[in-house]
Amino acid sequence: MAEAPAGTVIMDPTDEREPIRRELTRRPEHITGTVGLLDISKPRGNVLLDRLERALQDRLPGVEIRRYAKPTYTKPAPQDLRQKIAQECGFVIEALAD
């Protein structure tokens, strides 16, 4: 097999004082609107998410919960699914279970 093509490499133009990482989006202080629950489709992920959904509804009655699932846990979520979640939700919880 040929070596897998690596992602682009760039040389750090800074003084390297800060670690390289993507900045996380600032976390809101309150949860409002819609929360997405994404099942990555591993066995019993739905069990975890069911429990999580009930817990969220109890604590945050004003929040809408939407469920999503990846076609397979072995691959990244398809672009369409990621866009759908981004459009419909302010928050997303991805559940890994085994």
Place this chain on the structure above:
Amino acid sequence: MSVGHGLPAFDLQVLRGGDGRRAFPAGGLSLICFAKEDCATTRLSMPLLAAAHEAFGGAVEFLTLLQNGEEDLVLGDEYGLAMPLLDDSALHTSFRYDIDTVPTLILADREGHELRRFWGFGRDDWRDLVGHLADLTGVDTPAIDWEAYPESRPGCGSKSVEPGIFERLQADAEGSPIRARRIEIAPHDDVHEFMFDRGLTDGLPVVPPTPERLMRMLSGTKRDPQEVVAIVPPNLAPATVEKVAINAVMAGCKPEYLPVVIAALEAMCTDEYNAHGVFATTMGAVPVLVVNGPIRHRIGMNMGIGALGQGNRANATIGRAVRLVVRNVGGATPAGTERTTLGTPMKFTMCFAEWEERSPWEPLHVERGFAPEDSVVTVFTSTGLSLMVDQTSRTAHALGGSLGMKMEGLHNLKSHGMGDVVLVLPPEHVDTIWRDGWTKDQVRDRIQAASSRPLRELLQDEESGAGVDPARFGPDGPTEEQLAQPVPKFRDARSIHIVVAGSNAGKFSSVFEGWASGPTGSQPVSRKIEEV
């Protein structure tokens, strides 16, 4: 890694003709062939390689390295190659073997020492090789119809020396001169978005500083990549040649611009220039780079039509590169330590060259003590660019008067005692002045005279609260004698720096307004540009 004084060792994945990996040297005679399928000379050579393998394969290890990896397996199909076909699509082995041409064939002894090497196609080379293999192995020479082959054919360029690839291999090789942290952009990430998100750009897209682009940029200077060019404020971070080169790549510079960028940074990161203050000030100051000397032509700078505007790569990217270094290495970011109230588009870039050949006077760098044949960058500080329109003056005196009136208004009409400014005169204004044979000093003196004003008119008052505070003169204010005293606009006429640039058509001068000048502000600094 070499084996004694032998050939570099390698250990490559077998694509066909065996399992796992194959290492060299492996204790036997070896015939190494570098090949790629998109090369007619490689194809011409393959039947001979197959015949040699059939004859000597029992006694000699045949190792065929495919530069395109799996794509080259068609060679195996078409020519019935039964020896191990190895994956060198990363090209590291081709690079370490210094392969310029494919095919290249190398015969190595049991210890991995080179016995013979040839490249391209040579009928006699092959005939000698086959004879040599027969001698070494005691195996009979295979029957080959040598007359069916041409005498010689040139080879093809090795993939490892293709532009872009060669520089990447250099960057990856052991002993690579580059040390900067490598940032791998995830396959699903976009390199441009990543750089925006990381705050590495000035708000416009930048050229991704890949290792291969960095290697090319470093070819623009003879300096050691790890040499520190400057300690860059505000973080007082050392900028090595390598870091400057990375930012020059991002700005869009060509390698031949790099010496100008380096010299400009050396000039800026001095106590005299005071870059910390320049970038921090709420006044919105920027460095203005003026380039003199032969390098202007060599790198194609614009000094003529639209010299202070956009459209010329050298002008645009040299100025941008120094700003990116200050941002990325020095840590000066808008709303961080860069506190400008409004800013100016010159915050992106401001660099131009003097049209020395169109000037009757000594060019800027010669005035500042350099030889005419020196290439020099002078860094000024400016807070804005202001246009002076005078299409009707026909004497140096009259035009100088117009310049004085215009320049008195810099910052504020009542703000006198100004320091360094750069006056850019276009050819038509130069011609008007030179018809009267005026020197630069005469122009400066005329500007001083025309922009001087009695203290009386400079005091803070109801009409304008700017100007001189009368309380400075004591409880009774200034005396009548003091009020009548003309106050020059500029502390020193020599602080009016005159540069010639612009198109042959148009009677419009421009002035770069200054900032705080003198030892507590920013003073112009010139540095000789190292020519490669």
